[in-house]
Amino acid sequence: MSWNDERVELLKKMWGEGQSASQIAKELGGVTRNAVIGKVHRLGLSNRNGSGGTATTAGAASDTKAKAAPEAKTKAKPTAPKPAPKPAPKPEAAVEAPPAPAPVSRIKAIIPAGQPLPPQPSANEIDPAALAKVSEVEKKAKRLTLMELTERTCKWPVGDPATPDFWFCGLPVQSGKPYCEAHVGVAFQPMSSRRDRKR
DNA sequence: CCCTGATTCGC
DNA sequence: GCGAATCAGG
Numbered sequence: 001m002s003w004n005d006e007r008v009e010l011l012k013k014m015w016g017e018g019q020s021a022s023q024i025a026k027e028l029g030g031v032t033r034n035a036v037i038g039k040v041h042r043l044g045l046s047n048r049n050g051s052g053g054t055a056t057t058a059g060a061a062s063d064t065k066a067k068a069a070p071e072a073k074t075k076a077k078p079t080a081p082k083p084a085p086k087p088a089p090k091p092e093a094a095v096e097a098p099p100a101p102a103p104v105s106r107i108k109a110i111i112p113a114g115q116p117l118p119p120q121p122s123a124n125e126i127d128p129a130a131l132a133k134v135s136e137v138e139k140k141a142k143r144l145t146l147m148e149l150t151e152r153t154c155k156w157p158v159g160d161p162a163t164p165d166f167w168f169c170g171l172p173v174q175s176g177k178p179y180c181e182a183h184v185g186v187a188f189q190p191m192s193s194r195r196d197r198k199r
Numbered sequence: 200c201c202c203t204g205a206t207t208c209g210c
Numbered sequence: 211g212c213g214a215a216t217c218a219g220g
Contacts, residue, residue: 003211020203035213037204042211046205152201172201
C-alpha cells in the first residue's frame with residue numbers, strides 16, 4: 001500500500017480529529033501505526049495544535065515529550081500562525097468536562113459480586129451523548145461473566161444481577177480505569193447537570 | 200500489560 | 211519516502 005492522495009487526506013483528517021495513530025492505521029488498512037506516525041512526521045504535522053483545550057478522546061498518552069532533541073530539529077515554521085482549524089463537528093468526542101475538582105475518582109470498582117454497583121443507569125440523568133455511546137457500545141460488548149473479567153476488561157455491569165442475562169461489558173478498558181471508554185464516560189461524569197437534587 | 204507518539208536508520 | 215525497530219512515557 002502506498003500513500004495516495006486520498007489516503008494521505010484521510011490521514012490528515014483523522015489526525016486532525018485527534019485520532020490515534022493506531023486507529024488511523026486500522027482505518028486505512030495495510031499500514032501499521034508506525035507507518036502512520038512516520039508519515040505524519042514526514043508531512044510535518046506532528047503537533048496537534050490545540051487552543052481550546054483537551055480534546056483528546058481516544059489517545060493522549062504522551063504529551064510531555066519535550067524530550068531532548070539531540071540534534072537541531074529542522075522544523076522551521078516561524079511565520080505560520082496556522083488558523084488552528086478545530087472544527088470538530090463530531091459530537092462524539094466531547095464527553096469530558098474539565099472543571100471537576102471533585103476527588104471522586106477513587107472508586108475501587110471491585111464489583112463485589114453483590115449489590116454495591118456504584119454506577120448503573122437508573123433514574124440518573126447523564127450526558128445523552130455518553131449514554132448513546134454506551135448503548136451503542138453494548139452491542140459490541142463481550143458479555144463476560146463475572147469470572148471472565150480481567151484487569152483489562154470493562155467491568156461495567158449490564159442488566160439485573162438477579163437475572164440470567166446479566167453480564168459485564170468486557171471491552172478493553174481505557175487505561176487504569178475499570179471501564180472501557182464509553183463506560184468511563186458515564187461512570188465518571190464530573191457532575192454537570194442535575195447538580196441540585198431535591199432536598 | 201495495555202496503550203500512546205517520537206526517533207532512528209536501513210531500505 | 212517509507213516503515214520496522216526501538217525508544218520513552220502514561
